[in-house]
Amino acid sequence: MSDFYHKARKRFGQNFLIDQGIIRRIARAVNPGASEQLVEIGPGKGAITELMIDGCPHLKVVELDRDLIPWLKVKFERYPDFEVISADALTVDFGALAGGKPLRIVGNLPYNISTPLIFHLLTFADQVRDMHFMLQKEVVLRLGAEPGTKAYGRLSVMVQYWCDVEYLFTVPPECFDPAPKVDSAIVRLVPRAPAVHAEDxxxxxxxxxxxxxxxxxxxxxxxxxxxxxxxxxxxxxxxxxxxxxxxxxxxxxxxxxxxxxxxxx
Missing domain, CATH: 1.10.8.100 (rRNA adenine dimethylase, C-terminal domain)
Known part of the structure; x- marks a missing residue:
């Protein structure tokens, strides 16, 4: 299975992470536990999955590209509780995946749907423990932006209403195949009760x-x-x-x- 070739598809916004050092840093940042409910969005060829699944063998992954699904099932067939959900993450009911436990979500989010996907995930914020995402660096800066800065806007307000935002580290283009034209970054979002509750x-x-x-x-x-x-x-x-x-x-x-x-x- 190591020689599996799959060309990244623009329509899915695919940029496969290939830098082993960065992959290890992401896995350490997530630090999954065996009894946790962990869902990975867009596992691609399973680079991050591979370093998380030993710590959380009943990991679930959400993958839109149907050509990758048989590969993922074979790659992780020795983990009987591993589950591949063939779906567009924008349509997934993440609350149903929680199973009564706080959900942990991780993913290398496609650049072309990252903002609407974050807004979709925020609707499940009260069922989520934390989220770790790879995004365009520009988007990560917008998530945590302070008032009075150019990056501050709608995304900043709505994400910060629900979550504490922590910029973890930058990921340069050469860590991907194909290499994007911009820097990426890893962000941790931790939902918590709003300081002031919005009545509507x-x-x-x-x-x-x-x-x-x-x-x-x-x-x-x-x-x-x-x-x-x-x-x-x-x-x-x-x-x-x-x-x-x-x-x-x-x-x-x-x-x-x-x-x-x-x-x-």
């Missing part, structure tokens, strides 16, 4: 999306898409500020105020 999550998402649709304009300009003049006058935040200066919990407080005013999500 859909409204918070709508508010943040609307605000950053005109990120170079003032909040007043963007909120005109959601609020009439009377409602805008009642807003308790300084609407002359730009969205990129408004902190996560300020957005949550504003969303809660809008809900009290009768604004729909």
């Amino acid at each position: 999550l859909a409204l918070l998402q709508k508010l943040v999306t609307t605000a950053f649709s005109l990120r170079r304009k003032t909040l007043r300009n963007s909120l005109k898409q959601m609020l009439d003049a009377d409602q805008l006058a009642q807003v308790e935040i300084d609407t002359s500020r730009r969205p990129e200066t408004i902190g996560v919990w300020e957005f949550v407080a504003l969303a809660n105020q809008l809900k009290a005013m009768g604004v729909q999500g």
Whole structure:
């Protein structure tokens, strides 16, 4: 099986990790336990899988490329509890995979779907212990960005509402086959209870999306898409500020105020 050849497919956003040192660093960062519920998204040829499965022999993997699935099943056939789920991760009910235990998720996420996939996974945040992802470095920087920085935006707010974000390390292009044109990075996301609870999550998402649709304009300009003049006058935040200066919990407080005013999500 070691001579298996599979050409990476652009339509699946495949870039196979080939650097053994980086693979070991990822496995050490995850440090899976035997009784844990661990799911790997996009295992590819099983490079990371191979270093995690001894620690967690009932590992589950979600793979979209059907040509890789027979290879994975044969490669790990000596692990009877290993399971391959043939599916698009964007459609998977990760809550159903938890089995009543906190879910741990790891993956080299395809660049072309990384943002929508993260938003999908956040819907299961209350059932997840942690997530370790390989992403474009630019995306990882956006996840943990602070207000007032260029990288801060919708993704920063919604991820930080649910999770603590930890940048672990950078992965250069030459660690992959084929080599991407940008640096990648490993990030750890650890869900925890929000510091301020959003009473209407859909409204918070709508508010943040609307605000950053005109990120170079003032909040007043963007909120005109959601609020009439009377409602805008009642807003308790300084609407002359730009969205990129408004902190996560300020957005949550504003969303809660809008809900009290009768604004729909």
